[in-house]
Amino acid sequence: MIRKLLAFHFWLVVLFLLAPLIFLIPISLGESQFLEFPPKQLSLRWYREFFQQESWMEALSLSFRVGLGATALSVIIGTLASVALVRGNFPGRSILTALFIAPLIVPTVVLALGLYMVFLRWQLVDNTLALTLAHAVVALPYSILLVSSSLRSFDMTIERAARTMGAGPFKAFMLITTPHLAPSIFAASVLSFFASFDELIITLFVSGGQQTLPVRIWNDLSLKIDPTVPAAAVMLTAVSALLMLAGEMVRRRNEAHNQNSHNAEE
Amino acid sequence: MKDTGATIEFRNVRKEFGAFTALDNFCLEVGAGEFMTLLGPSGSGKTTALNALAGFIDVGQGDILIDGISIRQTPTEKRNIGMVFQSYSLFPHRNVLANVSFPLQMRKMHKAEVRQRSMKALEMVQLAELAQRMPHELSGGQKQRVAIARALVFEPRVLLMDEPLGALDLKLRESLQLELKALQKQIGSTVIFVTHDQGEALTLSDRIAVMDQGEIQQICTPQELYDQPASTFIANFIGSNNILRVGGADQHSIQVEGLGRIPLKPGTEKPYAVGLRPELIRRTESDGVPAMVEQTIFSGEAIRYIARTEDGTEILLVEPRHPGEAPLAAGQSIALGFDFENLIFLPK
Ligand SMILES: Nc1ncnc2c1ncn2[C@@H]1O[C@H](COP(=O)(O)OP(=O)(O)OP(=O)(O)O)[C@@H](O)[C@H]1O
Numbered sequence: 001m002i003r004k005l006l007a008f009h010f011w012l013v014v015l016f017l018l019a020p021l022i023f024l025i026p027i028s029l030g031e032s033q034f035l036e037f038p039p040k041q042l043s044l045r046w047y048r049e050f051f052q053q054e055s056w057m058e059a060l061s062l063s064f065r066v067g068l069g070a071t072a073l074s075v076i077i078g079t080l081a082s083v084a085l086v087r088g089n090f091p092g093r094s095i096l097t098a099l100f101i102a103p104l105i106v107p108t109v110v111l112a113l114g115l116y117m118v119f120l121r122w123q124l125v126d127n128t129l130a131l132t133l134a135h136a137v138v139a140l141p142y143s144i145l146l147v148s149s150s151l152r153s154f155d156m157t158i159e160r161a162a163r164t165m166g167a168g169p170f171k172a173f174m175l176i177t178t179p180h181l182a183p184s185i186f187a188a189s190v191l192s193f194f195a196s197f198d199e200l201i202i203t204l205f206v207s208g209g210q211q212t213l214p215v216r217i218w219n220d221l222s223l224k225i226d227p228t229v230p231a232a233a234v235m236l237t238a239v240s241a242l243l244m245l246a247g248e249m250v251r252r253r254n255e256a257h258n259q260n261s262h263n264a265e266e
Numbered sequence: 267m268k269d270t271g272a273t274i275e276f277r278n279v280r281k282e283f284g285a286f287t288a289l290d291n292f293c294l295e296v297g298a299g300e301f302m303t304l305l306g307p308s309g310s311g312k313t314t315a316l317n318a319l320a321g322f323i324d325v326g327q328g329d330i331l332i333d334g335i336s337i338r339q340t341p342t343e344k345r346n347i348g349m350v351f352q353s354y355s356l357f358p359h360r361n362v363l364a365n366v367s368f369p370l371q372m373r374k375m376h377k378a379e380v381r382q383r384s385m386k387a388l389e390m391v392q393l394a395e396l397a398q399r400m401p402h403e404l405s406g407g408q409k410q411r412v413a414i415a416r417a418l419v420f421e422p423r424v425l426l427m428d429e430p431l432g433a434l435d436l437k438l439r440e441s442l443q444l445e446l447k448a449l450q451k452q453i454g455s456t457v458i459f460v461t462h463d464q465g466e467a468l469t470l471s472d473r474i475a476v477m478d479q480g481e482i483q484q485i486c487t488p489q490e491l492y493d494q495p496a497s498t499f500i501a502n503f504i505g506s507n508n509i510l511r512v513g514g515a516d517q518h519s520i521q522v523e524g525l526g527r528i529p530l531k532p533g534t535e536k537p538y539a540v541g542l543r544p545e546l547i548r549r550t551e552s553d554g555v556p557a558m559v560e561q562t563i564f565s566g567e568a569i570r571y572i573a574r575t576e577d578g579t580e581i582l583l584v585e586p587r588h589p590g591e592a593p594l595a596a597g598q599s600i601a602l603g604f605d606f607e608n609l610i611f612l613p614k
């Protein structure tokens with residue numbers, strides 16, 4: 001009885017999560033000028049439209065550039081900061097950790113307003129680099145959380161062993177510790193990329209006239225709405241799902257590997 | 267092989283962690299090619315001493331010298347010290363061969379030579395067939411041997427081993443002990459070996475330094491340590507011992523609990539306590555110390571008796587077992603004989 005109830009509940013939740021897609025996919029595949037459900041005739045017209053309209057392509061390109069830039073910043077700064085936070089021994093370490101994680105907790109609107117005011121003062125609104133930086137702030141907590149926890153689980157004496165064998169501190173870290181961190185760095189880049197790729201609110205505040213993909217969708221919604229928007233949304237979802245899947249697979253493989261080595265220790 | 271080991275000297279090294287003193291005025295000289303063991307209870311500062319020598323921690327005061335040259339300013343990677351850790355510490359993402367090759371690669375050696383030397387090191391520890399395995403595919407003893415090969419492959423003149431056999435079972439331990447000793451003889455490095463297993467220390471070492479609370483209590487050969495421990499702490503720590511309190515004394519004799527009046531050589535100070543090894547006590551027919559057997563313990567090659575003398579002192583004695591001969595039962599009366607020269611006079 002309870003199991004049946006649980007199963008029912010499970011499917012209800014799945015349905016709830018998938019509901020937008022259940023509508024979006026058919027609508028995006030319609031032929032008509034207007035949003036139509038169910039579509040009378042199927043076609044890829046709006047997908048073609050998406051790739052042919054320059055404003056969509058520009059938005060897509062900006063999203064990718066900002067996303068990749070923010071990912072790189074988040075992962076590099078996040079890894080370096082993790083080393084300091086996990087291994088360092090200085091006062092204020094926990095306060096600093098909290099500060100790095102804060103963007104995950106502070107309401108996005110508050111963060112957006114703060115960034116907007118800073119950017120206004122330094123005339124950074126409508127600046128792609130500054131936008132990338134703003135996105136990196138949002139993505140950084142993911143890198144810090146993932147890489148720190150992975151670093152914490154790495155036995156420091158292994159790196160020390162490498163030092164006794166003639167590797168300097170940097171070499172020992174790169175050759176011995178980084179392979180252990182690689183899966184979490186990969187996961188951090190996936191999450192960072194999506195933190196940026198999906199980001200709307202902060203972008204609306206600080207991007208000035210520039211349109212990332214979410215901003216472009218948002219702007220379209222307030223003007224007219226044709227099925228290019230659902231087409232864009234479906235593709236956005238598909239790309240997210242694929243990358244998340246890849247991330248999950250890496251995580252699983254790594255877990256299985258750890259499991260093995262753990263069993264061998266027993 | 268060609269080089270012999272380096273000399274090592276700790277000169278008044280002091281290391282504090284906050285308010286806690288882990289090494290206190292620590293002095294130790296190790297000769298070239300010597301096998302020196304640091305022996306002591308948990309928390310006595312053994313690992314701290316090795317870490318200071320390897321350069322993982324800064325020493326607060328004092329100096330450490332290798333071949334008479336201070337290494338305080340030398341970073342770990344330039345100290346040329348091989349180290350085997352208690353936790354194996356193999357590189358998890360490299361296979362056995364790549365683990366052993368690592369120190370040679372760091373020395374920018376030619377590829378062919380790296381391979382040849384690494385394989386030779388693996389052959390020394392009898393693991394050549396497992397060269398392609400990953401660390402998590404090895405047993406504990408195999409991991410430990412890889413760690414040893416990796417520490418020896420670059421022929422360091424100093425080799426540090428922190429309880430390298432601690433995690434292994436008794437059989438494996440004993441066979442690896444012999445292997446280790448043979449390898450060290452062959453290579454000639456100076457070894458500092460850490461253990462809290464006194465049997466291991468006695469078997470392997472040229473000399474043993476007994477540590478307690480960050481200080482060295484006694485440094486000497488295994489035999490001297492066993493026969494002439496410098497304190498009650500050491501007498502208790504090395505092997506088993508009967509430690510007997512000393513009562514009243516006059517010019518020529520002392521009163522020892524359990525044993526009665528013992529003559530004192532003229533000129534010797536009254537000791538704090540007297541030690542008597544259980545294997546140096548024998549049962550006699552007459553004129554011994556009368557005692558009563560309280561407990562009989564069978565321990566394989568020997569039998570241990572706990573006996574109580576008339577003044578209530580517990581005495582442990584050990585006898586080799588004679589098959590076919592029934593051991594004494596509890597409650598039996600015996601007489602204990604011993605030689606005066608086997609008594610250990612403990613100053614503290
Ligand atoms: N990083 C540290 N911070 C604070 N105290 C420390 C630190 N490292 C060691 N200690 C303390 O110093 C003392 C000596 O430690 P050490 O590791 O040298 O002991 P040990 O003789 O190797 O013991 P064991 O046989 O258990 O390995 C211990 O009391 C330990 O708690």
Ligand SMILES: [Mg+2]
Pocket residue numbers: 312313314428
């Ligand atoms: Mg230790």
